[in-house]
Amino acid sequence: MQHRLKLFFGFLIIVAVVVWAGAFSSYRADTTKDLRVYFLNVGQGDAEYIKLPNGADILIDGGPDNSVLTELGRVMDPGDRKIDLVVLTHPHADHLTGLISVVNRFEIGEVWETGVEYSSATYDEWKKIISDKKIADRFVAAGDEKWFGVAKFFVLSPLSSLKNQTIDNLNNASIISELDYNQFSVLFLGDAESSQTQILSKIKHVNVIKIGHHGSTNASNEDLLKIAKPNIAVIEVGKNNYGHPAPSVIAFLKSIAAQIYRTDQNGTVEISSDGVSWTVK
Numbered sequence: 001m002q003h004r005l006k007l008f009f010g011f012l013i014i015v016a017v018v019v020w021a022g023a024f025s026s027y028r029a030d031t032t033k034d035l036r037v038y039f040l041n042v043g044q045g046d047a048e049y050i051k052l053p054n055g056a057d058i059l060i061d062g063g064p065d066n067s068v069l070t071e072l073g074r075v076m077d078p079g080d081r082k083i084d085l086v087v088l089t090h091p092h093a094d095h096l097t098g099l100i101s102v103v104n105r106f107e108i109g110e111v112w113e114t115g116v117e118y119s120s121a122t123y124d125e126w127k128k129i130i131s132d133k134k135i136a137d138r139f140v141a142a143g144d145e146k147w148f149g150v151a152k153f154f155v156l157s158p159l160s161s162l163k164n165q166t167i168d169n170l171n172n173a174s175i176i177s178e179l180d181y182n183q184f185s186v187l188f189l190g191d192a193e194s195s196q197t198q199i200l201s202k203i204k205h206v207n208v209i210k211i212g213h214h215g216s217t218n219a220s221n222e223d224l225l226k227i228a229k230p231n232i233a234v235i236e237v238g239k240n241n242y243g244h245p246a247p248s249v250i251a252f253l254k255s256i257a258a259q260i261y262r263t264d265q266n267g268t269v270e271i272s273s274d275g276v277s278w279t280v281k
Contacts, residue, residue: 044238045094054149062098089190115139115163182275215245
Protein backbone atom coordinates (compact mmCIF):
# COMPACT_ATOMS: atom_id res chain seq x y z
CA MET A 1 0.00 0.00 0.00
CA GLN A 2 2.77 2.41 0.95
CA HIS A 3 4.51 1.68 -2.34
CA ARG A 4 1.31 2.40 -4.26
CA LEU A 5 0.85 5.70 -2.43
CA LYS A 6 4.39 6.72 -3.32
CA LEU A 7 3.71 5.90 -6.97
CA PHE A 8 0.42 7.82 -6.89
CA PHE A 9 1.95 10.94 -5.35
CA GLY A 10 4.91 10.68 -7.69
CA PHE A 11 2.49 10.60 -10.60
CA LEU A 12 0.70 13.71 -9.28
CA ILE A 13 4.00 15.57 -9.01
CA ILE A 14 4.90 14.66 -12.61
CA VAL A 15 1.49 15.83 -13.85
CA ALA A 16 1.84 19.09 -11.92
CA VAL A 17 5.28 19.73 -13.38
CA VAL A 18 4.06 19.03 -16.93
CA VAL A 19 1.04 21.33 -16.52
CA TRP A 20 3.19 24.10 -15.02
CA ALA A 21 5.77 23.78 -17.77
CA GLY A 22 3.08 23.88 -20.42
CA ALA A 23 1.50 26.95 -18.91
CA PHE A 24 4.88 28.69 -18.62
CA SER A 25 5.83 27.86 -22.20
CA SER A 26 2.45 29.17 -23.41
CA TYR A 27 3.02 32.38 -21.49
CA ARG A 28 6.45 32.72 -23.01
CA ALA A 29 5.05 32.13 -26.49
CA ASP A 30 2.34 34.75 -26.00
CA THR A 31 4.83 37.39 -24.88
CA THR A 32 7.33 36.74 -27.68
CA LYS A 33 5.00 36.67 -30.68
CA ASP A 34 6.05 38.98 -33.46
CA LEU A 35 4.05 41.44 -35.47
CA ARG A 36 4.26 40.58 -39.17
CA VAL A 37 3.51 43.06 -41.96
CA TYR A 38 3.43 41.85 -45.56
CA PHE A 39 3.53 44.26 -48.49
CA LEU A 40 2.01 41.94 -51.06
CA ASN A 41 3.25 41.65 -54.62
CA VAL A 42 -0.01 42.29 -56.49
CA GLY A 43 1.36 44.17 -59.48
CA GLN A 44 0.51 47.82 -60.09
CA GLY A 45 -1.58 48.28 -56.97
CA ASP A 46 -1.58 48.15 -53.18
CA ALA A 47 -2.31 45.39 -50.70
CA GLU A 48 -0.86 45.05 -47.18
CA TYR A 49 -1.59 42.13 -44.86
CA ILE A 50 -0.89 42.45 -41.14
CA LYS A 51 -0.75 39.56 -38.68
CA LEU A 52 -0.91 40.95 -35.16
CA PRO A 53 0.72 39.41 -32.08
CA ASN A 54 -2.69 38.57 -30.56
CA GLY A 55 -3.63 36.50 -33.62
CA ALA A 56 -5.96 39.03 -35.28
CA ASP A 57 -5.30 40.29 -38.80
CA ILE A 58 -5.83 43.33 -41.02
CA LEU A 59 -5.87 43.67 -44.81
CA ILE A 60 -5.35 47.15 -46.27
CA ASP A 61 -6.49 47.30 -49.91
CA GLY A 62 -6.61 44.40 -52.33
CA GLY A 63 -4.75 45.30 -55.49
CA PRO A 64 -5.97 45.41 -59.12
CA ASP A 65 -7.06 41.77 -59.59
CA ASN A 66 -7.44 38.36 -57.94
CA SER A 67 -3.70 37.89 -57.39
CA VAL A 68 -4.24 39.04 -53.79
CA LEU A 69 -5.84 35.64 -53.08
CA THR A 70 -2.67 33.83 -54.16
CA GLU A 71 -0.51 36.13 -52.08
CA LEU A 72 -2.74 35.75 -49.01
CA GLY A 73 -2.56 31.98 -49.41
CA ARG A 74 1.21 32.22 -49.04
CA VAL A 75 1.25 34.31 -45.87
CA MET A 76 -1.92 33.51 -43.90
CA ASP A 77 -2.09 30.70 -41.39
CA PRO A 78 -3.30 27.43 -42.99
CA GLY A 79 -7.04 27.03 -42.57
CA ASP A 80 -7.57 30.66 -41.55
CA ARG A 81 -10.77 31.79 -43.25
CA LYS A 82 -11.35 35.04 -41.39
CA ILE A 83 -9.89 38.55 -41.66
CA ASP A 84 -10.75 40.73 -38.68
CA LEU A 85 -10.45 44.12 -40.37
CA VAL A 86 -10.42 45.11 -44.05
CA VAL A 87 -9.47 48.70 -44.91
CA LEU A 88 -10.28 50.25 -48.29
CA THR A 89 -8.13 53.36 -48.46
CA HIS A 90 -10.03 54.71 -51.49
CA PRO A 91 -12.08 53.10 -54.27
CA HIS A 92 -9.69 53.29 -57.21
CA ALA A 93 -9.59 49.93 -59.00
CA ASP A 94 -5.91 49.21 -58.23
CA HIS A 95 -6.80 49.19 -54.51
CA LEU A 96 -10.35 47.86 -54.61
CA THR A 97 -10.74 45.14 -57.24
CA GLY A 98 -9.00 42.36 -55.30
CA LEU A 99 -10.99 43.14 -52.16
CA ILE A 100 -14.18 41.96 -53.86
CA SER A 101 -12.63 38.50 -54.24
CA VAL A 102 -11.42 38.63 -50.64
CA VAL A 103 -14.87 39.50 -49.26
CA ASN A 104 -16.39 36.67 -51.31
CA ARG A 105 -13.80 34.16 -50.07
CA PHE A 106 -13.29 35.11 -46.40
CA GLU A 107 -15.38 35.91 -43.36
CA ILE A 108 -14.81 39.61 -42.68
CA GLY A 109 -15.13 41.02 -39.17
CA GLU A 110 -15.35 44.69 -40.11
CA VAL A 111 -14.68 47.08 -43.00
CA TRP A 112 -13.22 50.57 -42.72
CA GLU A 113 -13.58 53.06 -45.57
CA THR A 114 -14.29 56.74 -46.06
CA GLY A 115 -17.72 56.49 -47.70
CA VAL A 116 -16.66 59.00 -50.36
CA GLU A 117 -18.87 59.24 -53.45
CA TYR A 118 -17.35 57.64 -56.54
CA SER A 119 -18.99 56.37 -59.70
CA SER A 120 -17.66 53.01 -60.89
CA ALA A 121 -19.13 49.58 -61.52
CA THR A 122 -16.49 48.00 -59.28
CA TYR A 123 -17.30 50.30 -56.37
CA ASP A 124 -21.03 49.69 -56.85
CA GLU A 125 -20.38 45.94 -56.73
CA TRP A 126 -18.30 46.39 -53.57
CA LYS A 127 -21.05 48.30 -51.79
CA LYS A 128 -23.65 45.71 -52.79
CA ILE A 129 -21.56 42.79 -51.50
CA ILE A 130 -20.89 44.55 -48.18
CA SER A 131 -24.61 45.20 -47.79
CA ASP A 132 -25.74 41.72 -48.89
CA LYS A 133 -23.31 40.01 -46.52
CA LYS A 134 -24.27 42.39 -43.71
CA ILE A 135 -20.63 43.19 -42.97
CA ALA A 136 -20.10 45.97 -40.43
CA ASP A 137 -19.09 48.98 -42.55
CA ARG A 138 -17.48 51.87 -40.68
CA PHE A 139 -16.79 55.25 -42.28
CA VAL A 140 -13.64 56.46 -40.55
CA ALA A 141 -11.70 59.69 -40.14
CA ALA A 142 -8.82 61.00 -38.03
CA GLY A 143 -9.04 59.80 -34.44
CA ASP A 144 -10.70 56.48 -35.17
CA GLU A 145 -8.69 53.62 -33.74
CA LYS A 146 -8.77 49.95 -32.87
CA TRP A 147 -6.61 48.10 -30.34
CA PHE A 148 -5.38 44.56 -30.96
CA GLY A 149 -3.89 43.61 -27.62
CA VAL A 150 -1.03 46.07 -27.13
CA ALA A 151 -0.94 47.00 -30.85
CA LYS A 152 -2.85 50.11 -31.92
CA PHE A 153 -4.15 50.75 -35.44
CA PHE A 154 -5.44 54.26 -36.05
CA VAL A 155 -6.46 56.78 -38.72
CA LEU A 156 -4.60 60.05 -39.36
CA SER A 157 -6.50 61.19 -42.45
CA PRO A 158 -9.02 62.22 -43.72
CA LEU A 159 -9.37 64.84 -41.01
CA SER A 160 -13.18 64.68 -41.03
CA SER A 161 -15.89 62.46 -42.43
CA LEU A 162 -16.09 62.18 -46.21
CA LYS A 163 -19.27 60.11 -46.24
CA ASN A 164 -21.32 60.88 -49.36
CA GLN A 165 -18.91 63.65 -50.38
CA THR A 166 -17.51 64.05 -53.88
CA ILE A 167 -13.75 64.67 -54.06
CA ASP A 168 -12.09 66.03 -57.21
CA ASN A 169 -8.88 64.07 -56.58
CA LEU A 170 -9.81 60.72 -55.07
CA ASN A 171 -6.19 60.03 -54.09
CA ASN A 172 -6.49 62.86 -51.56
CA ALA A 173 -9.43 61.04 -50.00
CA SER A 174 -7.13 58.13 -49.09
CA ILE A 175 -7.13 56.76 -45.58
CA ILE A 176 -3.71 57.38 -44.04
CA SER A 177 -3.19 55.04 -41.10
CA GLU A 178 -0.55 54.02 -38.61
CA LEU A 179 0.17 50.84 -36.70
CA ASP A 180 2.09 51.07 -33.41
CA TYR A 181 3.38 48.00 -31.56
CA ASN A 182 5.39 49.01 -28.51
CA GLN A 183 8.38 50.90 -29.97
CA PHE A 184 7.79 49.77 -33.56
CA SER A 185 5.56 51.69 -36.00
CA VAL A 186 4.39 51.54 -39.61
CA LEU A 187 2.80 54.39 -41.59
CA PHE A 188 0.52 53.55 -44.53
CA LEU A 189 0.04 56.48 -46.92
CA GLY A 190 -2.38 54.97 -49.44
CA ASP A 191 -2.34 57.14 -52.54
CA ALA A 192 -2.52 60.43 -50.61
CA GLU A 193 -1.00 63.38 -52.42
CA SER A 194 -1.40 66.97 -51.17
CA SER A 195 -3.51 65.70 -48.26
CA GLN A 196 -0.25 64.54 -46.67
CA THR A 197 0.49 68.15 -45.70
CA GLN A 198 -2.62 68.21 -43.50
CA ILE A 199 -1.13 65.67 -41.08
CA LEU A 200 2.43 66.97 -40.70
CA SER A 201 1.77 68.01 -37.09
CA LYS A 202 0.71 64.44 -36.30
CA ILE A 203 3.74 62.75 -37.81
CA LYS A 204 6.55 61.30 -35.72
CA HIS A 205 9.47 59.04 -36.47
CA VAL A 206 8.31 55.68 -37.78
CA ASN A 207 10.29 52.59 -38.60
CA VAL A 208 8.49 51.76 -41.84
CA ILE A 209 6.58 53.82 -44.42
CA LYS A 210 4.46 52.47 -47.24
CA ILE A 211 5.28 55.21 -49.76
CA GLY A 212 2.26 56.92 -51.28
CA HIS A 213 0.93 56.30 -54.78
CA HIS A 214 3.60 53.85 -55.91
CA GLY A 215 6.37 56.41 -55.41
CA SER A 216 5.03 59.09 -57.72
CA THR A 217 6.47 62.59 -57.33
CA ASN A 218 3.13 64.12 -56.35
CA ALA A 219 2.62 61.67 -53.49
CA SER A 220 5.98 61.80 -51.75
CA ASN A 221 5.94 64.77 -49.43
CA GLU A 222 9.54 65.55 -48.49
CA ASP A 223 8.54 67.43 -45.33
CA LEU A 224 6.63 64.38 -44.10
CA LEU A 225 9.49 62.05 -44.94
CA LYS A 226 12.00 64.30 -43.15
CA ILE A 227 9.90 64.20 -39.97
CA ALA A 228 9.12 60.50 -40.16
CA LYS A 229 12.68 59.61 -41.19
CA PRO A 230 11.79 55.95 -41.81
CA ASN A 231 14.33 53.19 -41.47
CA ILE A 232 12.53 51.32 -44.25
CA ALA A 233 10.53 52.61 -47.23
CA VAL A 234 8.38 50.14 -49.16
CA ILE A 235 7.09 50.99 -52.63
CA GLU A 236 4.28 48.83 -54.00
CA VAL A 237 4.56 48.95 -57.76
CA GLY A 238 4.16 46.64 -60.74
CA LYS A 239 6.56 45.94 -63.59
CA ASN A 240 4.21 47.92 -65.85
CA ASN A 241 4.46 50.94 -63.58
CA TYR A 242 3.88 54.12 -65.64
CA GLY A 243 7.28 55.49 -64.61
CA HIS A 244 6.79 54.75 -60.90
CA PRO A 245 8.68 55.21 -58.68
CA ALA A 246 10.10 58.57 -59.71
CA PRO A 247 13.93 58.77 -59.68
CA SER A 248 13.69 61.91 -57.52
CA VAL A 249 11.75 59.94 -54.86
CA ILE A 250 14.36 57.18 -54.81
CA ALA A 251 17.14 59.77 -54.53
CA PHE A 252 15.42 61.54 -51.65
CA LEU A 253 14.78 58.31 -49.74
CA LYS A 254 18.47 57.46 -50.09
CA SER A 255 19.39 60.95 -48.83
CA ILE A 256 17.54 60.29 -45.55
CA ALA A 257 19.18 56.84 -45.28
CA ALA A 258 15.96 54.85 -45.74
CA GLN A 259 16.38 51.24 -46.84
CA ILE A 260 14.23 50.85 -49.98
CA TYR A 261 12.22 47.79 -50.99
CA ARG A 262 10.07 47.51 -54.12
CA THR A 263 7.55 44.80 -54.85
CA ASP A 264 8.41 44.84 -58.58
CA GLN A 265 12.03 43.98 -57.71
CA ASN A 266 11.81 42.22 -54.33
CA GLY A 267 8.40 40.54 -54.55
CA THR A 268 6.33 40.42 -51.38
CA VAL A 269 8.17 42.19 -48.57
CA GLU A 270 7.75 40.75 -45.06
CA ILE A 271 8.72 42.79 -42.01
CA SER A 272 8.61 41.15 -38.57
CA SER A 273 9.03 42.94 -35.26
CA ASP A 274 9.02 42.01 -31.58
CA GLY A 275 8.04 45.60 -30.79
CA VAL A 276 11.64 46.83 -30.58
CA SER A 277 13.79 45.38 -33.36
CA TRP A 278 12.76 44.11 -36.79
CA THR A 279 13.81 41.86 -39.65
CA VAL A 280 13.04 42.08 -43.36
CA LYS A 281 12.73 39.32 -45.95
